[in-house]
Amino acid sequence: MRAWFRGARSKKTRHRMNEERERVPLGELLRGLDGKWIAIKDHQVVAAAETPYALVSSLREKGIGGAAIIRAPAVEEPEMVGFG
């Protein structure tokens, strides 16, 4: 465990984590899609819909696998604490 922790602090690992953070942040990906259900795959929005059911149907119709679903907050929604 300590060896892993030392490795995590190593320059090489930190660089890899910095590469991770160079991807488009989640908040920016969802910008302009307020209130919609979004499917994200490989750091890109691949589908959007008004309801989660419509989104799942769309993904299955298009044969898109491996996308992860999230809801873009509406404009008036505040930052949540915990579960909201």
Next chain:
Amino acid sequence: MPRAPFPWIFPYQDDPAVAGEPRLGRAVLRPLVECRLSAREANERTWALVDSGSEYTLAMRWVAQVVGVEPDERREIVLGIGGENLRVRFADVTIHLGPADQDEVHWGEWQAEVGFVERWRATWPVLLGQRGFFDQFTVTLNRGAQAFALTAVDDFDQRFPVPLAPNGDESKRFSP
């Protein structure tokens, strides 16, 4: 297929509610992870919030319908969520989760009792709580690294070999 070796490390994600804008001069970051729930059918992946403050693993009602499970009305409790008292009904599902850079065949999967929440409007469809998630792994969160790591559930005892109960009372030691 063998499960991917630990540690599984996940970077924090920017909170979509603030669209990447800093709050009080600092980024708002969340411990989020992609996971999949399945029962009779498999769900698409969803983003899930890792929440040590929740006793239960919870999911939105639509997830139950997509995976083909009917939450049990005999396993119902009321939880205070977002200032409201919401009904939560539980069902047994399989949770799939693993490193983002690994094919899902190398993910872990386990049975869990998940509470499905009516009328819940949140950003993340799933919340990973003490039961069904924190009882499966040792979860290490680090704000400085902007990441969290999952390791074996008994890793905690190896890292901190201090008995929590006097006289080695093993009955107080939790095991999943």
